Amino acid sequence: MNYSFEYIDIILLAMIAGFIFLRLRGILGKRTGFEGKAPSQFEKTLNNINLKKKVIIKENFDDAAQKEFINGAKIAYETIITDFSDNDNKIVASKTLLSKKIHDQFEEALKERSKRGHYAEITFIGVNSAKIKEHKRINQILNVTVEFVSEVITCIKDKDKKIISGDPEKIKKIYDTWVFSRDTRSNNPNWQLVDTLT
Numbered sequence: 001m002n003y004s005f006e007y008i009d010i011i012l013l014a015m016i017a018g019f020i021f022l023r024l025r026g027i028l029g030k031r032t033g034f035e036g037k038a039p040s041q042f043e044k045t046l047n048n049i050n051l052k053k054k055v056i057i058k059e060n061f062d063d064a065a066q067k068e069f070i071n072g073a074k075i076a077y078e079t080i081i082t083d084f085s086d087n088d089n090k091i092v093a094s095k096t097l098l099s100k101k102i103h104d105q106f107e108e109a110l111k112e113r114s115k116r117g118h119y120a121e122i123t124f125i126g127v128n129s130a131k132i133k134e135h136k137r138i139n140q141i142l143n144v145t146v147e148f149v150s151e152v153i154t155c156i157k158d159k160d161k162k163i164i165s166g167d168p169e170k171i172k173k174i175y176d177t178w179v180f181s182r183d184t185r186s187n188n189p190n191w192q193l194v195d196t197l198t
Contacts, residue, residue: 061135061142072191073146073180074127080193081152084110085122099181099194117159125151125171133177140185143194148176 061069076097083094084106091098091106098106113119128149135144151173155166166172179195182188 066132069144069191070130070132070146074130076191076193077127077130077148077150077178078124081150082122082124085120096190097193099192102193102196118156118164121155121157121168123153125153140183141181142184143179143181145177145179145197148178150174150176
């Protein structure tokens with residue numbers, strides 16, 4: 001009689017254990033072989049999402065991006081202006097800041113100046129203001145038009161150092177409107193001067 005009670009106890013305990021196991025399996029799930037390893041299709045989708053986020057960030061020309069751009073534009077402006085004061089009449093420092101079109105125009109102007117035996121003396125005082133007039137995107141190309149107000153001391157001299165134009169002791173205020181451009185798909189953060197509207 002005692003043996004039959006023991007068997008019943010064992011059967012009941014086994015049923016309870018089985019019930020608990022099934023409940024835990026329903027709640028926790030079972031191993032499928034993918035733990036710690038994402039399916040390749042999921043990885044591709046995740047990578048595409050991350051790439052889209054990067055593109056959005058790169059293309060977002062918000063207030064912070066505009067502020068950073070203006071700081072760089074001021075440096076580029078000064079570099080390009082002072083590059084014309086070299087006695088060798090060659091574009092050196094600002095070459096990478098110019099589009100081919102603008103570079104060729106500047107080179108032509110320098111050649112003409114050199115033929116006449118003239119050279120420029122430029123002392124850059126500073127940029128009084130630099131404001132974004134407009135910015136627009138054409139496909140993936142972002143163009144930004146900037147209005148500069150600056151002060152320089154400039155004059156043109158001949159080979160005998162005789163002043164042809166300008167005044168080496170007078171500060172002159174200059175107003176320029178320049179257009180900078182960059183491809184938003186490029187990893188190169190640099191902008192190029194693509195047009196001068198003054």
